Amino acid sequence: MLTTLLLTVLLYAPTPEAEPPAKKELFAQEKWYQDQKGKEEEFVGVLRREDRGGKVGFGRFNPYRLLTTVEKNVREEREVSGQKVVVVVPVQEQILREVYVGGKPDLLAPYVGKKIKLIGKAVDMEVEGRQHKEIWPARLEVVAADKKEGRAEGGKEMKVLATGRWTYASADPEGPKNPQQHVIRNAEELAKVSGQKDADKVKEQLTKLLKVDDIDWKKQMLVVVTAGVKPTGGFSVEIQGAQVRDKAATVAWKLSTPKGIVTQAFTHPGQVALVARHEGKVTFMQTAEKRNIKADPRESPARPAPDR
Secondary structure, eight states: OHHHHHHHHHHHSOOOOOOOOSEEEOSTTOHHHHHSOSOOEEEEEEEEEBOOOSOTTSSOOOOEEEEEEEEEEEEEEEEETTEEEEEEEEEEEEEEEEEOOTTOTTTTGGGTTSEEEEEEEEEEEEETTEEEEEEEEEEEEEOOOOTTTTOTTTOEEEOEEEEEEOOOSOOOTTSOOSOOEEEEOSHHHHHHHHTOSOHHHHHHHHHHHHTOSOOOTTTEEEEEEEOOOBSSSOOEEEEEEEEEETTEEEEEEEEEOOOSSOOOSOBOOEEEEEEEOOOSOEEEEEEOOOOOOOOOTTSOOOOOOOOO
16 A cells, blocks of 8 residues: 555655756758848847737737847046046847748757857847847757856846736826836735725736736736727837946836827737746836837848748
């Protein structure tokens, strides 16, 4: 009897989730990749997965994003002891690119939230009036954690586990029109921010939207960013990432403006992100919307990779 019980426990006990391979071949051997112009580059950053936001069946959609942080020096004029001097200030810029996965939505799922290096080509294209800045990956490598990473002076990335459209902001033109920024660490705050009495129901809706099994308030929290009431559709909010430095977290987000024909109705665009819990101060930083530079007409336009 005891032997049978032990065997049952061993057979059905949950096994720890295996780490994905540190290296993975992707599309290096595909003809459409080899035919694409441009040189191979290395893109290093944290991989994220995003929800389509209810637009299934319309246009091109890439579920994965790679958030990279680029260090650059900016010259600033300051006044020191009554004299104007030019100083060089180090600044971190966050860049978010879509990752093309060839119609295979689960191809990179084991790597979400990890710091990886993609070797591939940067491809900018327009599909159905929407600009896509993509990485066409040939291969993937997991980047080993830097022991120095996480020190206050250097800062570290806060894991963005999932994102989705925030549907609880009112678009009533007679109501509050201002943008909203929220940090939600428990069920009571979720009920207050969403304006709903049943926090459990809201949590259930969000887990489906974010495509996660649960929200663990002890280890995770939600950050919400909205752009305020807008006169038309076509506006969208994108939470680009978060970084912790000096015990304070900064959430970077971007507002995209309409392009082409849009819905003529009041909207209140917003996004919610599930991130690792942070007990300290959280601030929000809006990044500028980058304008697309027209391509040289002598160059052939980028051809969309086949969606398979």
